[in-house]
Amino acid sequence: AYDVDNDFLVVSGNVCTNTGKCTGGHGVHIGGDYATVIGNTIDGADQIGIYVRGKQAGSPSGNAGVTVSGNAVYNNGTLGGIVVRAVVNVSVTGNTVHSATGVGIGIDSCAGFIVSGNAVFRSSSHGVGVIDVFASGGTTSSRGTINGNQIYEPTGSGLYLDLVTQALIGVNGIYDADYGSSGTGITITSNASYLQFTNNYSRDGGNNTQVSQDASASNIIWKGHFANSSTTQYLRSEAASAGTMVLPGEQDT
Numbered sequence: 473a474y475d476v477d478n479d480f481l482v483v484s485g486n487v488c489t490n491t492g493k494c495t496g497g498h499g500v501h502i503g504g505d506y507a508t509v510i511g512n513t514i515d516g517a518d519q520i521g522i523y524v525r526g527k528q529a530g531s532p533s534g535n536a537g538v539t540v541s542g543n544a545v546y547n548n549g550t551l552g553g554i555v556v557r558a559v560v561n562v563s564v565t566g567n568t569v570h571s572a573t574g575v576g577i578g579i580d581s582c583a584g585f586i587v588s589g590n591a592v593f594r595s596s597s598h599g600v601g602v603i604d605v606f607a608s609g610g611t612t613s614s615r616g617t618i619n620g621n622q623i624y625e626p627t628g629s630g631l632y633l634d635l636v637t638q639a640l641i642g643v644n645g646i647y648d649a650d651y652g653s654s655g656t657g658i659t660i661t662s663n664a665s666y667l668q669f670t671n672n673y674s675r676d677g678g679n680n681t682q683v684s685q686d687a688s689a690s691n692i693i694w695k696g697h698f699a700n701s702s703t704t705q706y707l708r709s710e711a712a713s714a715g716t717m718v719l720p721g722e723q724d725t
Contacts (some may be wrong), residue, residue: 476527476535478504489515498523499548513544521572522546526558526581533616538562545569552578553595555605556585565589572596576626578605581635585616592623594651598632598659599623602639612663614638625651629659629684630674632669640672649674658697662688670695 481504488499499514500522507524522545526535538559542686545553545567553572558561564585569576569592576592579585579602592599600621606609616639623630623646630646633639636699641658649655657674660667660683669692674682685692 474501474503474525476503478502478507480504480506482510483512484508485512485633488517489500496595501525501546501612503527503535507535509540509541509543509584510539511542512520513546515546516548517545518549519722520551520555520574521548521553522555522571523552524556524559524562526560536560540564541566543567545572547571547573549573551605552576552597553592554593555580556576557581557605557610560584562586563588567591568593570594574629575601575603575605575632575719576600576623577601577621578603579613579616579636579695581611582613583598583615586611586619587621588617588619592621592626594625594627596627598628599626599630599646601629601632601634602636603632603634607642610635612637616640617642619643621645622647624648626655627651629656631658631672632661633659633664634661636662636667637665639667640670641667641672644672646672646674656684657682658684660689660692664689664692666691668693668695669697672697 497518498520503525524538552574553569553576555578559582561584565588567590572595575597576595576599602613611637614637618641621644630649637697646657649657
């Protein structure tokens with residue numbers, strides 16, 4: 473149902489498997505203002521499980537008011553379980569994504585986004601990423617909240633924050649971000665800025681790496697980040713960075 477001129481389109485209560493209509497494409501591919509994708513089960517889509525795209529890929533000035541909620545996405549074939557690109561004001565909440573090829577949940581070129589209360593299991597890339605999903609034409613997402621997500625055994629990072637500015641990241645749980653390789657609990661690249669982290673928990677990142685922050689990432693604030701590995705625990709509290717991250721009050725137990 474991809475048509476950028478749709479308004480108030482609802483995709484709800486469908487079951488799509490790789491033996492049915494999911495073969496050969498995305499499970500759900502939708503555009504338009506005020507679109508809602510809710511309560512669907514997508515298993516084995518050849519491409520993205522649920523893909524919401526605005527009017528102009530790479531621009532957050534496209535479609536507005538999108539909700540993706542309460543869906544179950546399994547075993548998609550490429551790029552991501554749930555991907556939202558070039559949308560203004562989008563919420564991705566209460567979804568379950570299992571064994572995604574690519575990122576579990578990807579936010580790409582969006583302005584005003586909420587990613588909350590999702591469960592992401594064993595994605596082949598990152599659990600939740602604010603990135604250029606297609607590695608082509610993506611722009612920086614802004615004014616976001618990533619809160620209360622549970623991320624288990626991603627091959628890459630639990631949270632991967634690249635093309636993003638002005639976001640709050642809090643109370644996310646990340647577990648064993650090294651499944652099949654050597655991931656990191658939270659990765660912050662040089663493109664990221666103006667992020668505040670509050671009470672996130674990460675356990676057993678690859679090579680005991682819980683947080684990887686590029687020295688060029690600016691205006692990063694930490695409040696109560698707790699990381700636990702088999703050998704070390706760290707409490708990162710009230711630490712801000714502009715260039716390099718300073719961690720006063722770091723505790724090693």
